[in-house]
Amino acid sequence: xxxxxxxxxxxxxxxxxxxxxxxxxxxxxxxxxxxxxxxxxxxxxxxxxxxxxxxxxxxxxxxxxxxxxxxxxxxxxxxxxxxxxxxxxxxxxxxxxxxxxxxxxxxxxxxxxxxxxxxxxxxxxxxxxxxxxxxxxxxxxxxxxxxxxxxxxxxxxxxx
Numbered sequence: 001x002x003x004x005x006x007x008x009x010x011x012x013x014x015x016x017x018x019x020x021x022x023x024x025x026x027x028x029x030x031x032x033x034x035x036x037x038x039x040x041x042x043x044x045x046x047x048x049x050x051x052x053x054x055x056x057x058x059x060x061x062x063x064x065x066x067x068x069x070x071x072x073x074x075x076x077x078x079x080x081x082x083x084x085x086x087x088x089x090x091x092x093x094x095x096x097x098x099x100x101x102x103x104x105x106x107x108x109x110x111x112x113x114x115x116x117x118x119x120x121x122x123x124x125x126x127x128x129x130x131x132x133x134x135x136x137x138x139x140x141x142x143x144x145x146x147x148x149x150x151x152x153x154x155x156x157x158x159x160x
Contacts (some may be wrong), residue, residue: 003042004093017059026043042061050068081102094120
């Protein structure tokens with residue numbers, strides 16, 4: 001089973017985006033999660049680099065999506081990977097992003113596959129991680145979906 005995770009979106013749901021090293025915090029949490037199960041995770045973050053970056057650590061692949069005319073954000077990379085991967089192996093996309101959810105729903109309808117790509121809300125996956133915002137930051141404040149989208153948009157504008 002592969003989990004394709006919208007890193008900035010999950011970090012926002014967990015209240016981590018205000019941390020300078022939110023991506024490293026999230027990567028550490030995912031590594032701990034993978035110690036407990038047999039899943040494979042592709043964690044995708046927005047990047048301000050033209051070429052992006054990618055590395056693997058065990059069953060975790062971290063991708064910082066490129067920033068060019070083809071990839072405007074990590075969302076584009078998530079959609080591309082969703083189209084390329086074989087959901088018959090088991091594929092779930094973790095995000096709260098409505099545009100990604102719509103694209104995955106269309107993809108599921110257009111392609112005649114034995115197994116559909118699963119959609120899991122970032123807040124639901126946060127519970128699977130065994131974390132809540134209080135565990136991560138010592139606070140019980142949880143961002144609303146609109147706040148997460150605003151933060152992601154602001155980050156995208158700053159990285160351009």
